[in-house]
Amino acid sequence: MLTREVNDLLTQTGSDTPMGKMFRSYWIPALLARELPEDDCPPVRVKLLGERLLAFRDSDGRYGLIDEFCAHRGVSLWFGRNEEGGIRCPYHGWKYDVTGQCVEVPSEPAESGFCQKIKLTGYPLVKVGDILWTHMGDKENRPPLPSWEFCNVPDEQTYTSKRWQECNWLQAMEGGIDSSHVSFLHSGALKTDPLFKGAKGNQYNQQDKKPVFEVVDAPGGLFIGARRNAEDGHYYWRITPWVMPSFTMVPPRGDHPVHGHFWIPIDDENCWAWSFDYHPTRPLTHEERQAMIDGYGVHNQYVPGTFRPRQNKDNDYLMDREAQKRGETYSGVWGIAMQDASLQESMGPVVDRTKENLVSTDNGIIMARHRLKRAVQAMMKSGATPPGIDPEHQKVRSVSKVLPKDEPFVEACKEDLRVRPGVKQTSV
Amino acid sequence: MHDDDDLGRHPEPAPTFDRPTLASSCARAATAAELRYRVPYPNSLPRVSRIVALDPGAAAVMAATREEPWKGARFLSLGRQPDISPNEVTLVGPEGGERLASEELDGADLVVMVATSSAAAREAEIIGRLARERSVMTAGIVVAGRDGDDVVAAMRPTCSVLVMAADADYLPAMLTALRA
Numbered sequence: 001m002l003t004r005e006v007n008d009l010l011t012q013t014g015s016d017t018p019m020g021k022m023f024r025s026y027w028i029p030a031l032l033a034r035e036l037p038e039d040d041c042p043p044v045r046v047k048l049l050g051e052r053l054l055a056f057r058d059s060d061g062r063y064g065l066i067d068e069f070c071a072h073r074g075v076s077l078w079f080g081r082n083e084e085g086g087i088r089c090p091y092h093g094w095k096y097d098v099t100g101q102c103v104e105v106p107s108e109p110a111e112s113g114f115c116q117k118i119k120l121t122g123y124p125l126v127k128v129g130d131i132l133w134t135h136m137g138d139k140e141n142r143p144p145l146p147s148w149e150f151c152n153v154p155d156e157q158t159y160t161s162k163r164w165q166e167c168n169w170l171q172a173m174e175g176g177i178d179s180s181h182v183s184f185l186h187s188g189a190l191k192t193d194p195l196f197k198g199a200k201g202n203q204y205n206q207q208d209k210k211p212v213f214e215v216v217d218a219p220g221g222l223f224i225g226a227r228r229n230a231e232d233g234h235y236y237w238r239i240t241p242w243v244m245p246s247f248t249m250v251p252p253r254g255d256h257p258v259h260g261h262f263w264i265p266i267d268d269e270n271c272w273a274w275s276f277d278y279h280p281t282r283p284l285t286h287e288e289r290q291a292m293i294d295g296y297g298v299h300n301q302y303v304p305g306t307f308r309p310r311q312n313k314d315n316d317y318l319m320d321r322e323a324q325k326r327g328e329t330y331s332g333v334w335g336i337a338m339q340d341a342s343l344q345e346s347m348g349p350v351v352d353r354t355k356e357n358l359v360s361t362d363n364g365i366i367m368a369r370h371r372l373k374r375a376v377q378a379m380m381k382s383g384a385t386p387p388g389i390d391p392e393h394q395k396v397r398s399v400s401k402v403l404p405k406d407e408p409f410v411e412a413c414k415e416d417l418r419v420r421p422g423v424k425q426t427s428v
Numbered sequence: 429m430h431d432d433d434d435l436g437r438h439p440e441p442a443p444t445f446d447r448p449t450l451a452s453s454c455a456r457a458a459t460a461a462e463l464r465y466r467v468p469y470p471n472s473l474p475r476v477s478r479i480v481a482l483d484p485g486a487a488a489v490m491a492a493t494r495e496e497p498w499k500g501a502r503f504l505s506l507g508r509q510p511d512i513s514p515n516e517v518t519l520v521g522p523e524g525g526e527r528l529a530s531e532e533l534d535g536a537d538l539v540v541m542v543a544t545s546s547a548a549a550r551e552a553e554i555i556g557r558l559a560r561e562r563s564v565m566t567a568g569i570v571v572a573g574r575d576g577d578d579v580v581a582a583m584r585p586t587c588s589v590l591v592m593a594a595d596a597d598y599l600p601a602m603l604t605a606l607r608a
Contacts, residue, residue: 076458078454117473303448306448
C-alpha cells in the first residue's frame, strides 16, 4: 500500500506539483504525426499534464503547441484559422505563431508593438519517428531529443498508436510492469492474437502461472525479470525495462515485433496510453501492420474518427460473457489493450492505494513507486536530474530468454538488454 | 449576430448526429470542469502605463485610485513649467519631479488621460499627439458632463478609447481592464 500523501505525490501532475515538475523535465509524446498531416491543416486540441493546449502545423511546416485560448477574450483557438504562418482567432483576428507569440492585433496600429506584449505559453513540438514530442519544462534545461529505438528505426519498421484511457497515468503504467497478469488476463490472446501467437515462450507462460520476480536497478529505472519454469534446470525469463517516468517495453515473443508503451497524463484522471510495435532489423509485414491497425496486439479499435477505444466504459467494454465461458477470453473483454484498460479504469479515476494488499509478484510495482518517489524528492530538494533523461538510459530493449537456473538474468542478458543497431531482439 | 448578417443565403452544414462527444469535443471542452485546465502561466508582458490628470478635479480622482496595487502604472499631473515649446507640456510625477511629456511617454505602452473639465483641452491635444507619434495606445476618461465637450473634442482625434463617464469609478475599472 501507499500512504495517501505518497499516492498524491505520485499521481498528481499539474504544473505546481512535484510529479508535474518531473514530467515536465522529459520529452513526452504529444501527438501522432499523422494528426497534423499537412501544412495549414486543422489544429488539434491537446490536453497534457493538466494544461489545455492547441497543436498546429503552419504554412511552412513548423509545428507548434500553444495555450489553447486567445489572450484577448479567452476564445478557444481550436476555432482558429490556420493560415499564412499562424493561427488566427476568428473572433477579432488576433494571430499567433507556432511559439505562441502574438504577431498581429488588427485593431491596434502595427507600429504600436502591442502584439509583442502578447505571448501565449508555447512548447516545442518536434517530430521523431511517427510521434510529435514536446518538452513542457524550462528551455534552459531542455534535454536531447528522444533516443528510443522504436522511433529511430526506419518508418517501415515501426508503428505507433495511442488511445484515451480514463484513469490516472500511474495505475495504467503499473499494469505495464506487472508481468504476472499475463498468464491470466491475456491467456486467451496468447493462443489467438496474430501478434502474439505461435511463440515458444507462450507455452512457458501457460504452464507456469506462478512467476517469480527479480527486480534490478538500472540507470534509467528498472529491469523487471519474471522467471517461469522451463525445461529441466532452466528458467524462462521475461525481462521488462521500465524507464522513468513511464516507458515500458513488453518482452518479445518469437519473431513478432516488439511492443511497449508510454503512459502520459492528460490530467490526473485521464491518460494517453501510447503503444508502439517495431522490429529492430526488418520492415513490418503487411499482415503485421494491418493487424496493428485492426486493433490486435497492444493496439485497439476506435470509435471512428477518434482516439477513444470502441470498447469503453460507456458500453461496458462490450463484455462478452459467452466468449469468457468458451475460454476465448479470460475476462470477457476482447483484445489485450482493452483487457488491461477495462480493469485499470474499473479501479476509479485515481485508485486508493491505501486499501491495496500487494504480494510478491508486485515487486516491480513497489520498486517503481520507490524510484519515482526518490527521484521526485531529489529533484525538489536539490534539482537532481531525474533518471531516464539521459539518452543512454533510453537505449534499452526487452528480452525473453531461457537461461540455466543459476545464471543471474542481468549478467546473462547484459548485451541483450541494450540497443544494438542491426541486431535482432533476443526472444523465445 | 451582426447587423450585416445575410441570413438565408448560405447553406447550413449538415448535422452530424453520429459524431461522438469526446474529451476534446466542444461539448466537454467548454464545461467548467475542463476550463479549470487553462494553462496557469501569464499570456502577456507587463505594460508601461502613464496616467495623466489634466485638471485638479482629475488629480483628486486619481489620488484615490493610485493607492491601489497597480502593475507599474505611473500617475502624473500637468506641470507648470513656462518657456517650453507650444507643442509640449510638462508632467509632474509622484515624486515631484517635472519632465517633458515627450520624455515621459517614451517607452510607454498605454497613456490614460483623465479630465473633469475642459480646462486643459489644449494639453490633452498635445499629449494625445505625442502619444500617437510614439504609437502608444491612448485612452481618455472625461467625468464632466457637458463641461467636458471641449476636452472630449481635443482627445477624439488621438484616443483609441474615449469614455464620457458619469462618475469616477470608471477610472480604476478601466486601468484594471487594460492591465495598467
